[in-house]
Amino acid sequence: xxxxxxxxxxxxxxxxxxxxxxxxxxxxxxxxxxxxxxxxxxxxxxxxxxxxxxxxxxxxxxxxxxxxxxxxxxxxxxxxxxxxxxxxxxxxxxxxxxxxxxxxxxxxxxxxxxxxxxxxxxxxxxxxxxxxxxxxxxxxxxxxxxxxxxxxxxxxxxxxxxxxxxxxxxxxxxxxxxxxxxxxxxxxxxxxxxxxxxxxxxxxxxxxxxxxxxxxxxxxxxxxxxxxxxxxxxxxxxxxxxxxxxxxxxxxxxxxxxxxxxxxxxxxxxxxxxxxxxxxxxxxxxxxxxxxxxxxxxxxxxxxxxxxxxxxxxxxxxxxxxxxxxxxxxxxxxxxxxxxxxxxxxxxxxxxxxxxxxxxxxxxxxxxxxxxxxxxxxxxxxxxxxxxxxxxxxxxxxxxxxxxxxxxxxxxxxxxx
Amino acid sequence: xxxxxxxxxxxxxxxxxxxxxxxxxxxxxxxxxxxxxxxxxxxxxxxxxxxxxxxxxxxxxxxxxxxxxxxxxxxxxxxxxxxxxxxxxxxxxxxxxxxxxxxxxxxxxxxxxxxxxxxxxxxxxxxxxxxxxxxxxxxxxxxxxxxxxxxxxxxxxxxxxxxxxxxxxxxxxxxxxxxxxxxxxxxxxxxxxxxxxxxxxxxxxxxxxxxxxxxxxxxxxxxxxxxxxxxxxxxxxxxxxxxxxxxxxxxxxxxxxxxxxxxxxxxxxxxxxxxxxxxxxxxxxxxxxxxxxxxxxxxxxxxxxxxxxxxxxxxxxxxxxxxxxxxxxxxxxxxxxxxxxxxxxxxxxxxxxxxxxxxxxxxxxxxxxxxxxxxxxxxxxxxxxxxxxxxxxxxxxxxxxxxxxxxxxxxxxxxxxx
Numbered sequence: 064x065x066x067x068x069x070x071x072x073x074x075x076x077x078x079x080x081x082x083x084x085x086x087x088x089x090x091x092x093x094x095x096x097x098x099x100x101x102x103x104x105x106x107x108x109x110x111x112x113x114x115x116x117x118x119x120x121x122x123x124x125x126x127x128x129x130x131x132x133x134x135x136x137x138x139x140x141x142x143x144x145x146x147x148x149x150x151x152x153x154x155x156x157x158x159x160x161x162x163x164x165x166x167x168x169x170x171x172x173x174x175x176x177x178x179x180x181x182x183x184x185x186x187x188x189x190x191x192x193x194x195x196x197x198x199x200x201x202x203x204x205x206x207x208x209x210x211x212x213x214x215x216x217x218x219x220x221x222x223x224x225x226x227x228x229x230x231x232x233x234x235x236x237x238x239x240x241x242x243x244x245x246x247x248x249x250x251x252x253x254x255x256x257x258x259x260x261x262x263x264x265x266x267x268x269x270x271x272x273x274x275x276x277x278x279x280x281x282x283x284x285x286x287x288x289x290x291x292x293x294x295x296x297x298x299x300x301x302x303x304x305x306x307x308x309x310x311x312x313x314x315x316x317x318x319x320x321x322x323x324x325x326x327x328x329x330x331x332x333x334x335x336x337x338x339x340x341x342x343x344x345x346x347x348x349x350x351x352x353x354x355x356x357x358x359x360x361x362x363x364x365x366x367x368x369x370x371x372x373x374x375x376x377x378x379x380x381x382x383x384x385x386x387x388x389x390x391x392x393x394x395x396x397x398x399x400x401x402x403x404x405x406x407x408x409x410x411x412x413x414x415x416x417x418x419x420x421x422x423x424x425x426x427x428x429x430x431x432x433x434x435x436x437x438x439x440x441x442x443x444x445x446x447x448x449x450x451x452x453x454x455x456x457x458x459x460x461x462x463x464x465x466x467x468x469x470x471x472x473x474x475x476x477x478x479x480x
Numbered sequence: 481x482x483x484x485x486x487x488x489x490x491x492x493x494x495x496x497x498x499x500x501x502x503x504x505x506x507x508x509x510x511x512x513x514x515x516x517x518x519x520x521x522x523x524x525x526x527x528x529x530x531x532x533x534x535x536x537x538x539x540x541x542x543x544x545x546x547x548x549x550x551x552x553x554x555x556x557x558x559x560x561x562x563x564x565x566x567x568x569x570x571x572x573x574x575x576x577x578x579x580x581x582x583x584x585x586x587x588x589x590x591x592x593x594x595x596x597x598x599x600x601x602x603x604x605x606x607x608x609x610x611x612x613x614x615x616x617x618x619x620x621x622x623x624x625x626x627x628x629x630x631x632x633x634x635x636x637x638x639x640x641x642x643x644x645x646x647x648x649x650x651x652x653x654x655x656x657x658x659x660x661x662x663x664x665x666x667x668x669x670x671x672x673x674x675x676x677x678x679x680x681x682x683x684x685x686x687x688x689x690x691x692x693x694x695x696x697x698x699x700x701x702x703x704x705x706x707x708x709x710x711x712x713x714x715x716x717x718x719x720x721x722x723x724x725x726x727x728x729x730x731x732x733x734x735x736x737x738x739x740x741x742x743x744x745x746x747x748x749x750x751x752x753x754x755x756x757x758x759x760x761x762x763x764x765x766x767x768x769x770x771x772x773x774x775x776x777x778x779x780x781x782x783x784x785x786x787x788x789x790x791x792x793x794x795x796x797x798x799x800x801x802x803x804x805x806x807x808x809x810x811x812x813x814x815x816x817x818x819x820x821x822x823x824x825x826x827x828x829x830x831x832x833x834x835x836x837x838x839x840x841x842x843x844x845x846x847x848x849x850x851x852x853x854x855x856x857x858x859x860x861x862x863x864x865x866x867x868x869x870x871x872x873x874x875x876x877x878x879x880x881x882x883x884x885x886x887x888x889x890x891x892x893x894x895x896x897x898x
Contacts, residue, residue, distance in 0.1 A: 110610045161750060162765070172593075172622060182602050182681050190529050190684035197685040199753045199884050202591070203623055203644040208885025211748045217762055220748035220887055221652055222644040224623040232641055236656065239663060245746065245769070261602055264610030265618035326639035326665070328585065328631040333554070333619050342637055345582060349665070465619055466628025468640055 069307040069322075070238045071477060073315040074153025075416045076145035076252075079298035079403045080116040084148055087120075089420050091402075092428040093450040097280040098403050099294045107260055112272050114279040115258045116296035116404030135200050135209065136174030137256035141299035141409070142206035143213060146250055150214065153303040153315060155248065157214050165218030165246045166207045167237045168301070169229025169253030171407035172262070173222075174201035179261055206254050206299075218246040223408075226464030227369070228326075229253050230300065230411025234472055235324030235350075237304050247309045252412030254299035263295065269334060271371060283405070284432040285368035285398035286375050286440040293369050296404025300412035302419065317477040318423040322356070322457075325349025329467030336374050336463055340381030346469035347385035347461055354473040356457055359390040361473070363427055363458040364443070365418045368398020369405060374463070376439035381461075383442050395453070397430045397446040411462040415472060418460040422474050427451045483775070486728035489742075490658040491896065493735040494573025494723030495836045496565040496672075500536035500716050500823045504568055509840045512848040513869045517700035517822050519714055524678045532692040534699040535678045536716030536824030547633070554616050555629055556594030561719030561829070562626035562674035563633050569670060570634060573723040573735060577635050585638030585666040586630050587657040588721070589649035589673035591827035593623035595682040626674050630721075638666040644828070646883030647789070649673055651831035654722060654891055655744030661726050668729075672721035672832035683715060689754060689884075691791055703825070704852035705788035705818035706795050706860040713789040716824025720832035722839070739842045740894045742876075743774025749886030756794050756882060760801025766888040767805035767878055774892045776876050778806050781814055781892075783847050783877040784863070785838040788818030789825050796859035798880070803862045815872050816863040818850040831881035835891060838879040842895050847872045 077084065080098025081091040098116035107113050118141070123132045126144035135143075146166075150157070157164055181197035199205060204222040211220045219240055223233040230253030237251035266272050273292040275282030284290040310317055327346040331337040351358050364386075367378055383391040399417050406413055421427050433447045461471040497504060500518025501511040511518070518536045527533040538561065543552045546564040555563065566586070570577070577584055601617040619625055624642040631640040639660055643652045650673030657671035677683065686692055693712040695702035703714040724741055731737070745766040751757040771778055784802055788795045795818075803811045819837050826833055841847055847866045856865060866872075880890045 108610055162747070165746075165748065178598075179602065181685060182599065183606065185681055185684055186603065186606060190680065190687075191531070193681075193685050193688040195688050195690060198689050201685075202646055202884060204646050204649075204883065204885050204887060205753075208748070208753065208887065211750045211886065212753070215750050217748050217750050217765075219746035220645070220885075221746070224642040224644050225627075225640075226622060226624050229624075239659060243659060243663070245773075260610065261605055261613075262618070264605055264613045265601065265621075267610070268613045268615040269618060270615070326585075326641070327582070328628075328637050328640035330581070330631045330635045330637050333625070333628060333632065345637070464624065465622065466624050466640075467631055468624065468628070 068242045070241045070304050071307050071310050071320050072302050072318045072419050073305050073310050074149045074155060074303035076148030076152060077300040077416050078118050078121050078141050078145055079413055080118055080296055081403055082120050085152055092399060092417060093426055095429050095431045095448060096402060097431055099279040099282055101279060110263055112263055112267050114276060114294060116294055117258060118298045134196050136177040138174050138254050139206045139209050142168060142210055142254040145299040145301040146210040149250060149301040149303050155303055161215040161217040163218060163246055164216045164248040165220050166210055166216050166250040167221050167223055167233045168207040169223045169233040169408040169411060170203050171226060171255050171257055173203035174205055175257055175259045177201040179259055225468040226466055227407055227410055228462040228464035228468040228470040229408040231415060231462040231470035231472055232326060234415050235470060238321045238324055241304060241306050247306045249304045250301050251304055252301035253409040255407040255409040256297050257407050258295050258297050281432050283370035283401055285370045285401050285430055286437055287433050288435045288437045290370040292371060293405040296406040298406050299409050300416040302416060319419050319477050320475045321472060322475045323350040323354030323473035325353060326470045331467055334465055336377045338373060338377050340377040340384060343381035343463060343469045344384035347471045350471040350473045358386045360456040361386055361394060361459050362455045363395045363421055365414045365460040366396050366398045367462045368400050379440045379442055391443050394443055395427050395446050396443040397427055399428050401431045415460045418458045418474055422455050422458050422476050425452060425454050487726055488662050489727035490661050490724050491727045491730050491740050492722050492738045492839050493725045493730050494569040496569030496572060496721045497836055498538055498541055498561050498564045499718040499833055500538055512819060512822055512837055515849045515851045515868060519699040519824060521699060522678060525680050530684055531694055532687045533696045534702055534714055536714060537678055538717050556597045556620045557676035558590055558594055558674050559626045559629045561676055562588050563629050565719030565721040566630045566670050569721040569723050575723060581635050582637045583667040584636045586627055586636050586640045586670040587643055587653040588627035588630050589643050589653040589828045590623050590626055591646055591649060591675050592677055592682060594621040595677050595679040597621050599679055599681045630670060645887035646885055647827055648831060648881035648883035648887045648889040649828040651881035651889035651891055652746060654835055655889060657724050658741045658744060661724060667726050669724045670721050671724055673829040674719040675827040675829040676717045677827060678715060678717050701852050703790050703821050705790045705821050705850055706857055706865060707853050708855040708857045710790040712791055713825040716826040718826040718829040718833050720829050720836050737896050739839045740896050742894045743770040743776055743892030745769030745890045747888045751886055754884050756797045758797050760797040763801035763882060763888045764804035766890040770890040770892040776892055779810055780875040781806055781878055782874045783815045783841055785834045785879045786816050786818045787880045787882045789820055799860045799862055811863050814863055815847040815866050817848050817866045819848055821851040835879045838877045838893055842874050842877055842893060845874055
């Protein structure tokens with residue numbers, strides 16, 4: 064154990080409905096700002112759902128050169144921007160050959176806009192009119208590949224696709240890559256831009272989206288008795304993970320340590336979670352064990368909290384099982400999806416970033432729209448409506464994806480040791 | 481360096497293949513040994529308006545042999561191929577999944593997920609409106625669902641994920657899965673990939689990237705890696721899954737140990753979105769890192785299953801990379817084969833299919849051929865190209881995969897000596 068390489072977070076780049084850049088986003092999250100609003104810039108036809116949590120403040124030209132901005136997908140724009148924000152935040156200069164630095168980004172479905180436009184072109188104008196960029200710019204691995212090209216990263220580079228757990232799995236896997244010595248620095252996180260007519264229709268057909276059409280800001284409502292599904296969000300978060308000595312040597316400002324990662328599968332149902340939360344609890348326990356701390360030191364859990372009818376209770380059951388009833392009752396829990404929506408493959412990264420900032424700043428961002436706690440979601444200390452200032456010994460971020468993927472990471476404050 | 485203890489060594493104990501060369505490892509190896517081609521005109525849709533009209537399809541695949549009817553209806557062909565291949569791999573390994581299911585996981589990759597379902601759903605949206613989209617469409621499309629279905633079908637409750645690096649995907653899957661075992665996150669991992677992209681839009685879009693062969697009048701001669709007259713890759717479809725297992729546990733259950741999964745190297749070109757770096761320098765470094773991570777001496781590499789997709793730029797830079805990594809003298813004696821000449825480019829499944837053939841080459845101490853290699857391109861000289869199957873001593877073999885986006889992955893496999 065003593066010889067294991069340790070991994071710390073030294074920078075965060077983030078884009079969501081809360082804004083652009085760590086400072087704006089964190090301030091707005093701590094102020095409990097709701098991001099859900101009517102979608103105004105898209106033709107949705109007869110779609111019954113017309114609300115989302117869009118990244119409205121994002122201006123692509125601030126981060127991406129014009130030709131690439133025009134051709135590449137919004138999912139890649141987010142990644143390129145978040146990577147630049149993250150490396151700037153970390154004060155990181157990429158080494159000359161870039162061989163000690165890699166990137167792993169989660170995504171749900173890659174470049175939807177590029178794929179959908181080209182499919183429509185084929186239907187309307189013929190197969191020979193498809194763009195040469197249709198495949199390269201819609202691949203799920205395009206965002207990390209394009210970042211690697213922009214910054215000259217020549218270490219391990221890949222995309223992680225585990226639906227809504229992808230951002231968490233990406234951070235965990237990047238940590239493993241640094242620990243085993245295949246890189247000293249990894250950019251890791253996730254990006255998604257799934258607010259499109261096809262995905263809105265596809266999710267709504269599954270009956271998982273909120274229909275708070277008339278009062279968008281009151282949705283989604285994790286853990287609330289009247290929750291009716293999630294709101295699609297979009298954005299990206301990229302964390303700079305660094306081997307501890309590497310960070311200390313260059314005098315980096317260290318936010319916290321990524322101490323543990325655990326993953327498991329439900330093997331239960333393609334869309335519904337295992338109601339017992341048994342496998343989710345296993346991922347949490349594995350992350351806590353990997354961190355080498357007792358479960359009762361987890362003072363905060365940034366929950367998946369997708370505001371789904373079956374999902375929220377099973378997650379609370381998992382937290383209670385993993386931490387023990389007595390400690391769970393004292394553990395602060397918040398679902399920041401209540402504010403920034405469900406950002407799919409980016410969500411685990413955005414929430415991982417919030418968990419890191421909570422540990423670093425001693426502030427827990429709240430769950431908003433939680434007015435009437437569902438009796439099936441009791442047993443933890445919900446942080447409702449307003450941010451809470453406190454000292455955290457350890458914090459966990461947990462996510463679950465369609466397909467039965469569960470992932471959790473444990474972050475520890477940096478004491479300068 | 482001290483040798484790895486048995487509980488940090490990972491072995492391959494099972495192979496499951498559903499491929500253009502047949503179903504099951506015996507059928508596939510026999511076809512590869514004979515140098516057969518699985519190519520033909522596209523039959524899965526009407527490709528008459530397409531530039532590329534040929535493909536390596538999986539023929540004779542009945543999903544209901546492997547999957548119950550109701551479940552099969554809710555799976556895209558890409559998931560069906562993965563579930564079938566995983567079932568064959570589990571059977572081949574004699575693996576019984578019971579009380580230890582929490583220690584068994586999967587990394588099943590893909591290039592593009594449920595293509596056929598995507599195209600159907602989008603067509604429905606455009607022609608009949610959002611309310612007509614099927615509730616099962618979205619879960620059938622997403623890239624992680626093959627892994628999800630493998631987990632659900634066989635009850636795997638360990639870590640389950642999908643790593644995506646275009647055409648290198650399933651080699652990253654094997655490499656990361658082996659690391660999960662080494663770091664104690666699982667005892668057994670199913671690792672591989674699946675792809676079913678012989679569909680109107682996916683094939684049309686791949687062709688638009690100008691990387692595909694248009695030798696439509698000669699399907700079996702179209703995929704010709706290293707040949708002077710190559711003109712691009714030919715699309716294939718497949719499901720390919722390996723069972724990776726911690727060596728001490730495999731020995732304890734008397735599992736059939738086929739080869740050792742010893743090393744893994746992953747790098748990135750950071751050069752161009754579709755073109756490889758002409759000197760293959762980062763590809764070479766992936767090979768070097770694979771050898772170093774497995775503590776393997778480069779002089780023991782006797783065989784390389786090359787990525788070699790039959791594109792003009794890619795094949796030449798790859799040979800460059802092999803020479804850089806192994807040294808000119810040794811590279812000249814290394815038996816290199818590009819089995820894509822026989823099974824085509826199966827995108828996200830191709831690395832695992834080639835890793836399986838590399839494993840079988842070690843088992844049989846025989847190198848499968850590169851077919852259609854009639855006029856060796858001078859730019860691809862410098863290695864021992866194998867044109868018909870040949871008995872060969874193989875101590876260590878490398879299997880390489882390189883993807884659009886500049887992703888490079890190489891795994892090193894070793895013969896297991898008692």
